[in-house]
Amino acid sequence: MSFRAKAAAAVITLILLVGLNYVFEGLGDFQIDPYYARIVSLIGISITLAVSLNLINGQTGQFSLGHAGFMAVGGYTATFFTVAWGASIAQAMGSTLMSPLGGSVVMVLSLAVGALSAAVAGLLVGIPSLRLKGDYLAIVTLGFGEIIRVVILNIPAVGGATGFTDAVPITNFFWIFAMAILTIVIVRNIRASTYGRALAAIREDEIAAEAMGVDTTRHKVLAFVVSSSLAGIAGALSGQLFATPLNPANLGFVKSIEVIIMIVLGGIGSITGAVLGAVVITALPEVLRDVDKQYPGLRMVVYALLLILMMIFRPQGLLGRRELSVDWLWKLTRRAPAATPGGGGNVDEQ
């Protein structure tokens, strides 16, 4: 795409997001059922989580089991920032937290705080643990995730075991999807860059990559830090979403596994796969809501079976490393008429 096309796409996306934000948040006359609006919001946050985890697990091939920990670090610091200073920042600008201007400025600042704190946590965790490989790395990241959770449990200022209920609900549809799109763009661009090639080389064969002159530790830590900071953004969004206070109980091992399931389902290494997985795994509990009420735990049983069967029959995930793209769909429509000669449908070729 040329620069112009990119700029046009960005502007169109922005307008779309603002427009949809009106519909989803009920700012105008028409509002979508808040129940569905909420599910869509949760899906957006899951997309950010899954795509960011895909950078480290899929692109770099380093199996991290502590993604929820970084989400927690980013979420708690961002939410704490808003609670402590948000109102006074908004006031200094002659606005309030609940008005568009004040809310947006504080949101951007808190997202930055969340991303930065999670990045620092990622750096601190990444430097020692990325020296390890495979299952050892998995268990160490799991350990760090648990330590983060236990530490948060012991900080009364952020609510401890009751959760961070003081949070101000300033997250809205616009920010959730702006960040989801930003995450996709960042991960996609990294993948297309020389860094991305180096990460893929590490994934395929670490020793060979090192022999070819790739600074493996530096690249792994870099991918880890970017991935963590994006998880921090997801945490910041989810912590300040209406009526979903952060709670250490929901940010443990099981949450990390849930994100893993998303990317495994979609295809480890595929961005569109991660998006697909995020949508399915976030919407599934809502579809199964009645069943789950009757048999608590059944939803997780379904996940578990899905995971095992997936590994046995299709370990590369639904999409593998393929991406669903406009080009790919284009080719698909082009190939279809060739398969059925004489068939209509290629009007655009005339």
Place this chain on the structure above:
Amino acid sequence: MDTFLQQLINGLSLGAIYALIALGYTMVYGVLRLINFAHGDVYMLGAFAGFFIANAMHLDANPSILGAIVVTMGSMATCAAIGVLIERFAYRPVRHNSRLTSLITAIGVSLLLEYGGQVVFGAAPRFFPQMIRSETYSVGGVQITNQSLLIIVVSVVMMFGLEFIVHRTKIGTAMRATSHNLAVAKLMGINTDFIIAFTFALGSALAATAGVMVALSIPKIDPLMGLMTGLKAFVAAVLGGIGNIPGAMIGGMLIGLMETWIGATSYSTYRDAVAFGVLILILIVRPAGILGTASVEKV
């Protein structure tokens, strides 16, 4: 001094549980290079199997040592069978794929047992019947319950039994050969599939013992009880040197002692983080563990 001895006894009895579970992790890792995430949940199933057998025998009304032995044996047999089934239907099909595939499968099996357990047994905790009447001995100011004494004795016996199987029997030799090099062991005529299944059976039986033993002193059992305990036992295995049987015992005891000790200080709320902190330290300082030998990666 009294408090120190008291904590030592408490720590050893907790550590014995971790050690029993850690043995299963370490044996499976030895032969398959797989972290069997589901192992902690086999321990949970061991407790539940014991619960149902004990209730069927109405042990609550007339506790007896003989009854307790029958319950333990029954639970061991059940879990050995479950371990073999897990290996056959979940791990064997993915054995030739990448290690990451096996790891994700193991996580899947673990989730399946935990939440399957919730669906089948219900999420609310159950109370294990008292199989042996509780007695407390006072030795020089230290309170020892017969349960914690039993836990320590039974686990030590089990560990020596395992040492005997692994080092003095034919099947143990085959296990060590498989663990050393699976492909070559196969070439030497060892039925490695059988050995792997046997390893799972043995490890699961030990976890079942741990499940029943822990239910003696802490009778509250629930489907998620294996999650944390399993992870800590795995840490114990890594601490001692994964793949190394005496290492797993030492690691388990150390984790138990450290946890009890932290639990007695004002930092008791950080108890759950201790094991993971230790894990991170050990992997940074000495990744092979206390008794493990570092391996050089070959290209």
